[in-house]
Amino acid sequence: MLQIKPILAALKRHKAGTILIAMQIALTLAIVCNALFIIQQRVDRLSRPTGMDENNVLAIQNRWVSVDGKDTAPLIKADVQALRQTPGVQDAFATNSFPLRGGGWSTGVNLVPKNEGKSTAQTTLYFVDDHALAVYGAQLIAGRNFTADEVITADPKDIKSTAQVIVTKALADKLYPKGDALGKQLYLGGKDIPPSTIIGIVARLQVPWNGTWSDNFNDNAMLLPVQLTSNYTIYLIRAKPGQLADVVNSAPAALLKTSRMRVISGDRAVRTYEQVRGDAYKNDRGMAILMGVICVILLAITAAGIVGLTSFWVGQRRKQIGVRRALGATKRDILSYFLTENLMIGVAGVVIGVGLAIGMNLWMVSQFEMARLSIVYVVVGVVALLLLGQAAVLAPAMRAAKVPPVEATRSV
Amino acid sequence: MLKMTHLSKVYRTEVVETYALRDFNIDVKEGEFVAVTGPSGSGKTTFLTIAGLLETFTGGEYHLDGVEVSNLNDNARSKIRNEKIGFIFQAFNLIPDLNVYDNVEVPLRYRGMKALERKQRIMDALERVGLASRAKHYPAELSGGQQQRVAIARALAGSPRLLLADEPTGNLDTQMARGVMELLEEIHREGATIVMVTHDPELATRAQRNVHVIDGQVVDLAEDPRFHQQQARAGAPA
Ligand SMILES: Nc1ncnc2c1ncn2[C@@H]1O[C@H](COP(=O)(O)OP(=O)(O)OP(=O)(O)O)[C@@H](O)[C@H]1O
Ligand SMILES: [Mg+2]
Numbered sequence: 331m332l333q334i335k336p337i338l339a340a341l342k343r344h345k346a347g348t349i350l351i352a353m354q355i356a357l358t359l360a361i362v363c364n365a366l367f368i369i370q371q372r373v374d375r376l377s378r379p380t381g382m383d384e385n386n387v388l389a390i391q392n393r394w395v396s397v398d399g400k401d402t403a404p405l406i407k408a409d410v411q412a413l414r415q416t417p418g419v420q421d422a423f424a425t426n427s428f429p430l431r432g433g434g435w436s437t438g439v440n441l442v443p444k445n446e447g448k449s450t451a452q453t454t455l456y457f458v459d460d461h462a463l464a465v466y467g468a469q470l471i472a473g474r475n476f477t478a479d480e481v482i483t484a485d486p487k488d489i490k491s492t493a494q495v496i497v498t499k500a501l502a503d504k505l506y507p508k509g510d511a512l513g514k515q516l517y518l519g520g521k522d523i524p525p526s527t528i529i530g531i532v533a534r535l536q537v538p539w540n541g542t543w544s545d546n547f548n549d550n551a552m553l554l555p556v557q558l559t560s561n562y563t564i565y566l567i568r569a570k571p572g573q574l575a576d577v578v579n580s581a582p583a584a585l586l587k588t589s590r591m592r593v594i595s596g597d598r599a600v601r602t603y604e605q606v607r608g609d610a611y612k613n614d615r616g617m618a619i620l621m622g623v624i625c626v627i628l629l630a631i632t633a634a635g636i637v638g639l640t641s642f643w644v645g646q647r648r649k650q651i652g653v654r655r656a657l658g659a660t661k662r663d664i665l666s667y668f669l670t671e672n673l674m675i676g677v678a679g680v681v682i683g684v685g686l687a688i689g690m691n692l693w694m695v696s697q698f699e700m701a702r703l704s705i706v707y708v709v710v711g712v713v714a715l716l717l718l719g720q721a722a723v724l725a726p727a728m729r730a731a732k733v734p735p736v737e738a739t740r741s742v
Numbered sequence: 743m744l745k746m747t748h749l750s751k752v753y754r755t756e757v758v759e760t761y762a763l764r765d766f767n768i769d770v771k772e773g774e775f776v777a778v779t780g781p782s783g784s785g786k787t788t789f790l791t792i793a794g795l796l797e798t799f800t801g802g803e804y805h806l807d808g809v810e811v812s813n814l815n816d817n818a819r820s821k822i823r824n825e826k827i828g829f830i831f832q833a834f835n836l837i838p839d840l841n842v843y844d845n846v847e848v849p850l851r852y853r854g855m856k857a858l859e860r861k862q863r864i865m866d867a868l869e870r871v872g873l874a875s876r877a878k879h880y881p882a883e884l885s886g887g888q889q890q891r892v893a894i895a896r897a898l899a900g901s902p903r904l905l906l907a908d909e910p911t912g913n914l915d916t917q918m919a920r921g922v923m924e925l926l927e928e929i930h931r932e933g934a935t936i937v938m939v940t941h942d943p944e945l946a947t948r949a950q951r952n953v954h955v956i957d958g959q960v961v962d963l964a965e966d967p968r969f970h971q972q973q974a975r976a977g978a979p980a
Pocket of ligand 1: 753754760761762780781782783784785786787788789
């Protein structure tokens with residue numbers, strides 16, 4: 331039997347505790363909604379695909395020493411040769427960067443020479459050879475791969491464009507929304523730079539960055555058939571299935587055997603793709619865990635507050651519980667009294683909390699480029715807090731129901 | 743209406759067993775007004791709590807309105823308390839968080855009565871005790887006598903057949919006590935059965951019948967020497 335009116339009347343006489351708990355529920359709801367939302371966003375972010383078959387891929391970052399960057403072409407050629415012959419290695423190539431590496435090249439692309447207008451799309455550039463697609467495990471959905479003789483050798487400062495490029499579908503669609511990018515041209519520079527022809531399209535390949543700044547071109551990547559001569563060379567290696575653990579050791583060893591004029595050291599020098607991914611999303615994962623911990627702590631504090639206040643109230647009201655029992659209340663009536671009372675405080679709390687949650691989100695939207703809070707999180711939060719309240723109040727309410735009717739006759 | 747035979751009540755703690763009632767026999771007829779007297783600790787309150795189904799007993803039998811109550815479950819006992827019995831406590835026992843109106847409403851809500859009927863009954867009962875104008879007041883804003891009258895209104899509102907009062911005037915001055923007593927007599931005249939515990943011999947004499955309890959047993963006043971001693975002591979200072 332609902333007794334909203336008398337419960338409300340009684341609550342009016344206990345304003346301080348009521349307001350305290352309602353505000354605690356409101357704040358918890360506001361923070362939990364937003365925290366869940368942030369967690370979901372981070373989880374979405376770190377589950378974005380790279381477009382690669384990441385299993386069995388190894389990345390080695392190599393810095394050349396006592397040799398000039400522009401003279402590294404033969405050394406790189408020898409390295410790649412050595413890697414491809416290392417037992418357990420399926421294929422390998424040299425490049426400037428790779429998805430989730432954290433650093434790389436980016437540039438604007440246009441359908442007309444660049445200095446005639448704003449660029450149409452932003453993209454990252456991967457300098458690769460004809461083995462890259464195989465190592466990535468990327469899916470070529472249109473056109474063809476580079477051929478070995480299309481791969482040129484060039485210094486970073488001299489490279490302006492190449493005759494052929496392979497682009498991701500996302501970039502192709504951005505440049506040619508009708509879906510007819512294959513065989514078309516694009517410009518990476520001004521009038522004096524020759525255009526490039528799109529000879530192939532891959533399903534997906536992510537940019538090297540994972541911060542919010544690259545979110546709007548996350549899947550815009552372009553492959554150029556260039557063997558870059560530079561002080562830094564990165565080798566991407568695909569191990570044969572099940573041989574990655576061996577290759578982690580044998581590949582750097584093979585490189586050192588080829589030439590000693592290099593440094594392969596530091597905790598990011600030799601990484602499996604699993605490690606690359608872990609490093610790239612360390613902050614996102616950390617943030618998600620932190621938010622999760624905050625949620626759990628807040629919910630626990632709120633539950634404890636409810637248990638505490640209700641226990642206090644039950645203790646304080648033992649006599650009147652006894653009187654109610656004497657006047658005909660069943661155990662269930664007493665139980666439902668406290669559950670209803672909690673529900674009413676909870677409803678007041680979540681009503682305020684929904685306002686706070688939306689306000690908090692709008693503030694974050696204005697301060698940190700956050701997305702708008704989805705109403706789903708608010709609904710989930712409301713339901714969760716009301717259920718939490720009912721669960722928290724259950725034990726003290728059951729204690730209240732056990733107060734015997736004879737309590738009414740006990741003096742003080 | 744209320745019949746106890748060979749009833750006993752034992753309070754057990756870790757160290758002692760207290761026989762609050764033993765071989766307790768009483769038979770209150772429908773429509774009677776019985777005053778229960780006896781020295782402190784003799785078991786009067788214990789008798790009343792058992793009579794009012796606030797507590798269970800250890801042995802013997804108790805028939806309330808013809809029903810043996812020892813086998814009733816908690817819900818059935820709650821229902822009987824709610825519908826057949828009205829309680830008046832020495833300490834009034836109003837709910838401090840509720841105003842007079844809401845206090846009187848408590849037992850009616852547990853009965854699941856419709857709002858309109860509740861309102862009717864509450865106003866009638868408050869009218870009876872002369873406090874209709876105080877419906878919105880809180881207990882703390884009333885005198886002791888007024889609080890006890892609210893408690894009587896609460897007991898009356900559900901039209902119980904049996905009214906149990908434990909020293910209803912114990913916390914009141916003579917003036918207020920008289921008012922409360924008159925109210926009880928009026929209720930009795932209208933047909934309710936009343937069992938009232940009291941320390942006040944004057945009030946006791948106004949009941950139809952006196953039952954004296956000593957050491958957890960009903961005694962025949964005329965035959966018990968302890969009663970005469972006590973009477974002598976009680977009368978001495980006055
Ligand atoms: N809950 C209890 N636990 C243990 N002993 C109890 C309990 N309630 C009552 N008693 C004992 O039972 C006996 C009868 O108590 P009761 O309260 O019925 O006396 P009373 O006649 O109402 O006394 P008073 O006139 O002082 O109100 C007393 O000895 C008391 O100590
Ligand atoms: Mg007593």
